[in-house]
Amino acid sequence: MSASASAESQTQGRAGRPAPEHTHPDEVSLTAALAALADPVRLYLIRELARSADWERTCGSFDVPIGKAALSHHFAVLRGAGLIEQRDAGTKRANRLRRAEFDRRFPGLLGAVLREGAADAGVPSRSR
Amino acid sequence: MSASASAESQTQGRAGRPAPEHTHPDEVSLTAALAALADPVRLYLIRELARSADWERTCGSFDVPIGKAALSHHFAVLRGAGLIEQRDAGTKRANRLRRAEFDRRFPGLLGAVLREGAADAGVPSRSR
DNA sequence: GCGATGGTTCGATGATGTGCGAACATCGAC
DNA sequence: GTCGATGTTCGCACATCATCGAACCATCGC
Numbered sequence: 097m098s099a100s101a102s103a104e105s106q107t108q109g110r111a112g113r114p115a116p117e118h119t120h121p122d123e124v125s126l127t128a129a130l131a132a133l134a135d136p137v138r139l140y141l142i143r144e145l146a147r148s149a150d151w152e153r154t155c156g157s158f159d160v161p162i163g164k165a166a167l168s169h170h171f172a173v174l175r176g177a178g179l180i181e182q183r184d185a186g187t188k189r190a191n192r193l194r195r196a197e198f199d200r201r202f203p204g205l206l207g208a209v210l211r212e213g214a215a216d217a218g219v220p221s222r223s224r
Numbered sequence: 225m226s227a228s229a230s231a232e233s234q235t236q237g238r239a240g241r242p243a244p245e246h247t248h249p250d251e252v253s254l255t256a257a258l259a260a261l262a263d264p265v266r267l268y269l270i271r272e273l274a275r276s277a278d279w280e281r282t283c284g285s286f287d288v289p290i291g292k293a294a295l296s297h298h299f300a301v302l303r304g305a306g307l308i309e310q311r312d313a314g315t316k317r318a319n320r321l322r323r324a325e326f327d328r329r330f331p332g333l334l335g336a337v338l339r340e341g342a343a344d345a346g347v348p349s350r351s352r
Numbered sequence: 353g354c355g356a357t358g359g360t361t362c363g364a365t366g367a368t369g370t371g372c373g374a375a376c377a378t379c380g381a382c
Numbered sequence: 383g384t385c386g387a388t389g390t391t392c393g394c395a396c397a398t399c400a401t402c403g404a405a406c407c408a409t410c411g412c
Contacts, residue, residue, distance in 0.1 A: 126340045130262035136255050166371050187379040187388050204336035212254045294401050296360055315358050315409040
């Protein structure tokens with residue numbers, strides 16, 4: 097960090113919170129992207145985010161049968177795969193699906209995954 | 225190759241060999257499909273099979289830096305994900321990518337994965 | 353028959369992933 | 383300042399996965 101506080105702009109750069117590290121889809125390997133998508137919980141999160149407007153959903157607004165710790169981990173994985181962007185909003189954390197960027201990096205991939213309707217849809221079950 | 229006039233059936237239903245169990249793409253969950261694709265070795269196999277004609281490549285014809293046991297395992301995974309079909313050909317085992325069937329089940333998925341060119345392409349490295 | 357080739361199966365092993373609970377940090381509200 | 387809500391981080395347990403070497407089995411060619 098430099099002397100003058102930089103970029104306190106739209107992303108609501110507050111001090112204190114780790115200020116989530118983001119990975120751009122361009123820096124993500126196909127294997128990593130597929131691995132990030134190959135999980136029922138994360139798939140569900142992606143699907144829900146795709147149905148919602150940007151920044152509409154906070155991390156806690158998802159009905160998943162896991163604890164906070166595990167959920168936080170899943171969001172970190174999605175972030176690391178360039179699939180979502182996060183922004184601090186007060187005490188909560190808002191999310192957005194990086195559809196355009198991810199689509200440019202992996203054309204058709206997200207579309208194919210989201211097109212898959214009812215099969216794996218719904219709240220993921222407890223069994224892996 | 226056509227010299228073998230055993231003519232039991234083309235899928236070679238012989239006794240002895242396990243006669244590889246196949247899973248149709250229709251019975252595969254999206255999660256399972258993605259998990260099967262989310263591995264450098266398997267991704268390489270799929271890519272190579274996509275470049276080759278049906279039944280052209282045998283299991284041992286791939287240049288991968290792993291032992292036979294691991295390779296056999298990977299083929300089993302691909303089979304279980306409905307991605308490939310295998311047929312016994314004498315002492316070898318021939319493979320084919322189930323492109324059409326898989327495409328009907330997951331439209332665009334294989335295309336998106338194969339479209340991804342040089343990034344993860346080539347012989348997979350030793351590091352997972 | 354015999355041996356060589358090509359794959360599969362069987363443990364074992366190390367790595368990775370997913371889950372939890374507890375402790376901690378930050379923010380908004382009072 | 384204190385409290386409650388929201389997430390993150392830290393071990394830790396447990397399951398799954400990828401890999402290996404060795405044993406095994408079926409087939410082909412001789």
